Amino acid sequence: MNIAVASGKGGTGKTTVSVNLARMLGSKVQLLDCDVEEPNAHLFFQAEPKEKMEVTIPVPQVDEGLCDGCGECAKFCRYHAIVSFGTTPLIFPEMCHGCGGCTMVCPKKAIREMDKRIGMVETSQTGHITLIQGRLDVGVAMAPPLIRAVKGCLQEGGTAILDAPPGTSCPVIATLRNTDFVILVTEPTPFGLNDLQLAVDMVREIGIPFGVVVNRFGVGDNRVHQFCSEQQINVLLEIPDDRRIAETYSRGELIVDSLPEYRQLFKGLLDRTINR
Amino acid sequence: MRELVIISGKGGTGKTSITASFAILANRPVVADCDVDAADLHLILSPAIKSRYAFQAGYEAGIREKECIACGACMAHCRFDAVRVTITDAGKKICFIDPIACEGCGVCVRVCPEHVIDFSERLCGEWMVSDTRCGPLVHARLGVAAENSGKLVSTVRQEARRIAKDDNHPLVIVDGPPGIGCPVIASITGSSTVLVITEPTVSGEHDLERVLSLTRHFQIPATVCVNKWDINPEMTVRIEDKARQAGARIVGRIRYDRSITKAQMIKKAVVETDAPCVEDIKNVWMQLGF
Amino acid sequence: MKIAFTTSGSELTAPLDQRFGRAFKFLVYDLEKDTFEVIDNKQNLDAAQGAGIQSAGTVARSGADALVSGHCGPKAFRVLLAAGIKVFYSDVPTVSEALDAYRQGKLIESGTADVEGHWE
Structure with missing residues (x-):
């Protein structure tokens, strides 16, 4: 119970x-x-x-070699965890809810998800x-x-x-x-x-x-x-x-x-x- | 115009309770209740609501039942287990969104092959402007599973400041949100003084340090008052020492007094009664110098 | 060189907004041409979270090389740093006074010491 x-x-x-x-x-x-x-x-x-x-939670990581700075990921993210100003986007894992949307919308397949630590269970x-x-x-x-x-x-x-x-x-x-x-x-x-x-x-x-x-x-x-x-x-x-x-x-x-x-x-x- | 934020x-x-007392003691203040998770100030100030505004933040997905073909694409992609399947009264299988589980990411909207998922701003609650016996009150109410946010705090505070400016009120008193997150930051930036009300307990001591690091970062003059200090006098002394070292000014102590609750019962701020702790609270108010 | 100011108005005489993420507008002043444009920040100001991050993105896209504001949180600072924008804090009342102070070299570029705050 x-x-x-x-x-x-x-x-x-x-x-x-x-x-x-x-x-x-x-x-x-x-x-x-x-x-x-x-x-x-x-x-x-x-x-x-x-x-x-x-x-951990899955958060995006951008492959700079593949990214062309189009900014689609930042446009999609509702949590403001990604910001783009014409270059490789900057990611704020602490804002990320782990929805996977950015990985999905990236036309260059330049985003992978990596595990990011959010805390401990003791x-x-x-x-x-x-x-x-x-x-x-x-x-x-x-x-x-x-x-x-x-x-x-x-x-x-x-x-x-x-x-x-x-x-x-x-x-x-x-x-x-x-x-x-x-x-x-x-x-x-x-x-x-x-x-x-x-x-x-x-x-x-x-x-x-x-x-x-x-x-x-x-x-x-x-x-x-x-x-x-x-x-x-x-x-x-x-x-x-x-x-x-x-x-x-x-x-x-x-x-x-x-x-x-x-x-x-x-x-x-x-x-x-x-x-x- | 000056602004006192109490956290x-x-x-x-x-x-x-202490914020309500200051609202009574102050000369023509505008009061803002930014503690919208547990908005209780209205229970003492008995506001007459003049105007209400919807508060929206974030998004929520909604599937148009009639057009859904129950293909399950949304369910397969949703990371928050927010999509459920049901059979309608007409015997049709459909997917629907559990609004409490939905985090408003928009993934389902994107993957739906039939484009039958709406994505609208989420109605989280409302904010209000009211009249009270000590002046205007700006306050808010949140729905279940809605979270306080920097946006809501900023909205309430901005409105209070606007009223103060337009009608020449000398002071805005803000009942701040709990914790040390984004809403708290939104409530203290640019204010004249922050007052931290703490208590002599293990958790009170722990939280005070985090709060004071915040005020230091934003370079806002911080003051500290230990409530119920006589519950644990040694710890009170220790907390006050630590607060001084962290650059805060001690503005007095308030004794453990059940009258604070008794005043609450009759919808009064404790300073409107003849309770023993009233002199403590008046002293703190004097020390604050507003 | 362009320099961005947080403000609630649309003129040089308008107040310098002490907030960054939830500032109403950015006034971007071109020091060479002595002209300015005003960018509305309403969309970011209304964000439930991440107002600072997106506001910093807006400033970066405006082509500004420096920012003058009251305060700036750690996340926004990181974006500005990545975009190569210098950050100056000022508590003068208006944009024009902040601009004068900048021209006279009275503003000190903010360091990075306290930007990785631990409260957000």
């Missing part, structure tokens, strides 16, 4: 839920950090990566948790292919928790696709509700069953709960608004380790999701 |  943890905006406690859930699970689990631009699940586990794998082990994290190389804007590579490590028939990037854009959708269940983390505030509504629209559009975790419960009002009950969405867990939780997070510690009284709470979330 | 790197640091 693969469960994704997502939220409409950053800073709602997505990573907190992912790492504590993984820790509470008694059996083997894969924890996938798909927030490849700012991976931070590793900050909660001190294990060194034992495996590293490079991830695997580390802490107890029963296998942490697999994608780390996008600095200066690269293409997150989805790396997220797909991270997801390529998923073991058939195993249990996995996927920590998604914040928001509702392409990298989030790449993370959520083909998962079995989505946990949406939010706060009981007007901002939280607004961003939750966007996230709910997104998950419904992809068509995956989901439920909601309300973090910092008690800080706001019941509008998030009201919305969930109107929309027939399950509220899976309420994490109380406890200053000690914020302090624990700020030090990079797990709630279920530092504040044992919260173990039961995360156990309940397990029962309502993975152990369902 | 944070990481999300959830209180940036929008």
